[in-house]
Amino acid sequence: MTSPYGPGLRHSHAEDVYAFLIGCSLIVMGLMCLHKAGLVTGGVAGIALLLSYLVPLTPGNLFTLINIPFLLFAIRAMGPQFALKTTIASFGITAFASVLPSVMNLSYVEPLFAALFGGTVIGMGILSLARHQAGVGGTGVMTLWLQKSRGINAGRVQIMIDAAIVATSAFFLPWEKALLSALSALAMSSVLMVFHRPGRYIGH
Template sequence: MGPSASTAISTPHTGGLRHSLAEDVYAFLIGCSLIVMGILCLHKAGLVTGGMAGIALLLSYVLPLSPGLLFTLINIPFLAFALKAMSPNFAVRTMIASMGVTAFGGLMPRVITVSEINPLFSALFAGTIIGLGILCLARHQAGVGGTGIVTLWLQKSRGINAGRVQIAIDVVILTVSAFFLPKDKIVLSLVSAVSTSGILIVYHRPGRYIGH
């Protein structure tokens, strides 16, 4: 693989630009909480998101398992792939991030209740903050698992933009979702997925920012 993805992803910073442990912890808290908050908004609006959450939701329609359990089970082979293809450091950080999303998913509904939200606003706002959460984790050498691992690996090893790959994956997920949701929900779910990937397309470009 030449300069491997593990090398690329384990050395994104140089010298004094390396993040401290406290900065990593802070970024993980922000990233995981933004992702969960976005999911809560989408759920309240009755929309579907892309990525691992979308896959888990789809499988829950045909399997007698909860989306949360499916999310965890599906993540296992992706984490194994990250350990082999990217780096142990990235795999461990991604596992921690996945656990963080699960933990915040249980905590967030206890501290905040979304009683009503406009579906279009939910699609734009939730999609955007989920993208920011993913970006926050990516800048600290972590993903949320699943398809996010594949998109980051392709960007690091092949130079293929993570946001564009995620859009392609989400289109497939949402196309399948059309068999289970009304058309208006599918359209708004697509808006949400594009909002998420748009953040990665614009802001997750190695070399554009100091400390990329």
């Protein structure tokens, strides 16, 4: 099967599993940093974080619930293999979100560091999944589909979506946290914009 991101050798199942473990753990670690600092970010992660401040559900559980319609879209738009891997990644993130707090406790995270570090590691986690033909669901499915079908850079599209999410958060968060949330979303999307370009990665 030819990779939508360029020709190359197929990744083994072991490599896929390893990439999923890395990607899911990085995403959850970034979410923990942002949640502790009271920030949001872009994409479905940002939506889940924002809602977690408004309803009595954890970001991990909200992440899965929000993802359901996007996962259904992924089956039609990106194919069953991508949809299956994205579903596994989505539930993997939920599983890591329930396990990591029991092995790693964050008592304090400086908000500026949380914005930069949290956004960056979430972006690296998404990148790890994307290079193995998977996404985290949510808006990531839309951006990867646009890149695959239209050649539109995923990072640039994600920045526009993230801007709308962060703008919405300004109605619920203090202005300084809304600004830091924008910085976090920029850090996350910049990882995809710089490192997830067609032709740069030959495996799949």
